[in-house]
Amino acid sequence: MLNKLLAATFAVALPAGAALAQDAGDPEAGERVFRKCQACHMVGDDAQNRVGPQLNDVIGRTAGTLDGFNYSDAMVAKGEEGLVWNAETLQPYLENPRGYVEGTKMSFAGLRKEEERADVIAYLQQYSEEGAGGEGS
DSSP states (O other): OHHHHHHHHHHHHSOHHHHHHHTOOOHHHHHHHHTTTTTTOOOSTTOOOSSSOOOTTOTTOBTTOOTTOOOOHHHHHHHHTTOBOSHHHHHHHHHOHHHHSTTOSOOOOOOOOHHHHHHHHHHHHTTOHHHHTTOOO
Protein backbone atom coordinates (compact mmCIF):
# COMPACT_ATOMS: atom_id res chain seq x y z
CA MET A 1 0.00 0.00 0.00
CA LEU A 2 2.79 2.41 0.89
CA ASN A 3 4.54 1.66 -2.43
CA LYS A 4 1.37 2.51 -4.37
CA LEU A 5 0.96 5.73 -2.41
CA LEU A 6 4.58 6.73 -3.05
CA ALA A 7 4.28 5.89 -6.75
CA ALA A 8 1.13 8.00 -7.03
CA THR A 9 2.79 10.88 -5.20
CA PHE A 10 5.82 10.83 -7.50
CA ALA A 11 3.67 10.54 -10.62
CA VAL A 12 1.79 13.70 -9.66
CA ALA A 13 4.94 15.57 -8.64
CA LEU A 14 6.98 14.80 -11.77
CA PRO A 15 7.43 17.69 -14.19
CA ALA A 16 6.26 17.27 -17.78
CA GLY A 17 9.77 16.52 -19.06
CA ALA A 18 10.18 13.66 -16.63
CA ALA A 19 6.82 12.26 -17.68
CA LEU A 20 8.04 12.25 -21.27
CA ALA A 21 11.20 10.47 -20.20
CA GLN A 22 9.09 7.69 -18.68
CA ASP A 23 7.29 7.26 -22.02
CA ALA A 24 10.58 7.44 -23.88
CA GLY A 25 9.45 5.60 -26.98
CA ASP A 26 10.80 2.63 -28.86
CA PRO A 27 13.85 3.33 -31.07
CA GLU A 28 13.13 0.29 -33.28
CA ALA A 29 9.61 1.52 -33.95
CA GLY A 30 11.07 5.01 -34.40
CA GLU A 31 13.36 3.72 -37.14
CA ARG A 32 10.28 2.55 -39.06
CA VAL A 33 8.49 5.87 -38.52
CA PHE A 34 11.65 7.76 -39.53
CA ARG A 35 11.24 6.35 -43.05
CA LYS A 36 8.70 9.16 -43.51
CA CYS A 37 11.54 11.61 -42.85
CA GLN A 38 14.26 10.04 -44.99
CA ALA A 39 13.39 11.89 -48.19
CA CYS A 40 14.70 15.04 -46.50
CA HIS A 41 16.81 13.96 -43.49
CA MET A 42 19.63 11.51 -42.77
CA VAL A 43 21.23 10.06 -39.63
CA GLY A 44 24.22 7.79 -39.17
CA ASP A 45 27.85 7.64 -40.20
CA ASP A 46 27.30 8.92 -43.76
CA ALA A 47 24.60 11.47 -42.90
CA GLN A 48 24.57 14.54 -45.11
CA ASN A 49 22.30 17.52 -45.45
CA ARG A 50 19.53 17.08 -47.96
CA VAL A 51 16.44 19.23 -48.32
CA GLY A 52 16.56 19.20 -44.52
CA PRO A 53 19.60 19.08 -42.24
CA GLN A 54 21.20 15.79 -41.19
CA LEU A 55 19.98 14.92 -37.72
CA ASN A 56 23.03 13.50 -35.97
CA ASP A 57 23.35 15.22 -32.59
CA VAL A 58 20.02 17.00 -33.00
CA ILE A 59 19.18 16.29 -29.34
CA GLY A 60 20.80 19.16 -27.46
CA ARG A 61 21.36 21.28 -30.58
CA THR A 62 20.16 24.86 -30.72
CA ALA A 63 17.62 25.24 -33.52
CA GLY A 64 18.92 26.64 -36.79
CA THR A 65 22.63 26.25 -36.00
CA LEU A 66 24.00 23.24 -37.92
CA ASP A 67 26.97 24.46 -39.97
CA GLY A 68 26.50 24.02 -43.70
CA PHE A 69 22.71 24.05 -43.76
CA ASN A 70 20.71 27.01 -45.03
CA TYR A 71 17.88 27.35 -42.50
CA SER A 72 14.82 29.55 -42.83
CA ASP A 73 14.99 32.90 -41.08
CA ALA A 74 12.21 31.63 -38.80
CA MET A 75 14.28 28.64 -37.61
CA VAL A 76 17.38 30.78 -37.07
CA ALA A 77 15.27 33.23 -35.05
CA LYS A 78 13.94 30.38 -32.87
CA GLY A 79 17.51 29.35 -32.15
CA GLU A 80 18.42 32.91 -31.27
CA GLU A 81 15.45 32.91 -28.88
CA GLY A 82 16.97 29.85 -27.17
CA LEU A 83 15.10 26.91 -28.70
CA VAL A 84 17.12 23.75 -28.05
CA TRP A 85 15.93 20.41 -29.42
CA ASN A 86 15.06 17.81 -26.79
CA ALA A 87 12.13 15.46 -26.13
CA GLU A 88 9.97 18.32 -24.82
CA THR A 89 10.56 20.63 -27.78
CA LEU A 90 10.61 17.97 -30.49
CA GLN A 91 7.19 16.58 -29.48
CA PRO A 92 5.18 19.66 -30.53
CA TYR A 93 7.49 20.40 -33.47
CA LEU A 94 7.09 16.92 -34.93
CA GLU A 95 3.34 17.12 -34.38
CA ASN A 96 2.97 20.37 -36.33
CA PRO A 97 6.23 21.82 -37.67
CA ARG A 98 4.70 24.88 -39.33
CA GLY A 99 2.57 25.62 -36.27
CA TYR A 100 5.52 25.37 -33.88
CA VAL A 101 7.95 27.36 -36.04
CA GLU A 102 5.90 29.64 -38.25
CA GLY A 103 7.86 30.27 -41.42
CA THR A 104 9.91 27.05 -41.33
CA LYS A 105 10.87 25.57 -44.69
CA MET A 106 9.88 22.11 -43.45
CA SER A 107 6.85 21.16 -45.53
CA PHE A 108 6.08 17.90 -43.69
CA ALA A 109 2.59 18.03 -42.17
CA GLY A 110 3.68 16.31 -38.95
CA LEU A 111 3.22 13.11 -36.98
CA ARG A 112 -0.23 13.15 -35.40
CA LYS A 113 0.28 10.16 -33.09
CA GLU A 114 2.12 10.95 -29.84
CA GLU A 115 3.53 7.42 -29.75
CA GLU A 116 5.10 7.84 -33.20
CA ARG A 117 6.67 11.12 -32.13
CA ALA A 118 8.10 9.51 -28.97
CA ASP A 119 9.44 6.62 -31.05
CA VAL A 120 11.16 8.93 -33.55
CA ILE A 121 12.69 10.93 -30.71
CA ALA A 122 14.00 7.71 -29.13
CA TYR A 123 15.46 6.76 -32.52
CA LEU A 124 17.14 10.15 -32.93
CA GLN A 125 18.58 9.93 -29.41
CA GLN A 126 20.70 7.00 -30.60
CA TYR A 127 22.47 9.43 -32.96
CA SER A 128 22.86 12.24 -30.46
CA GLU A 129 25.64 12.30 -27.88
CA GLU A 130 23.50 14.21 -25.38
CA GLY A 131 20.49 11.97 -25.90
CA ALA A 132 22.37 8.68 -25.87
CA GLY A 133 24.85 9.40 -23.12
CA GLY A 134 27.74 9.64 -25.52
CA GLU A 135 26.77 6.82 -27.88
CA GLY A 136 26.15 7.47 -31.54
CA SER A 137 26.59 10.78 -33.35
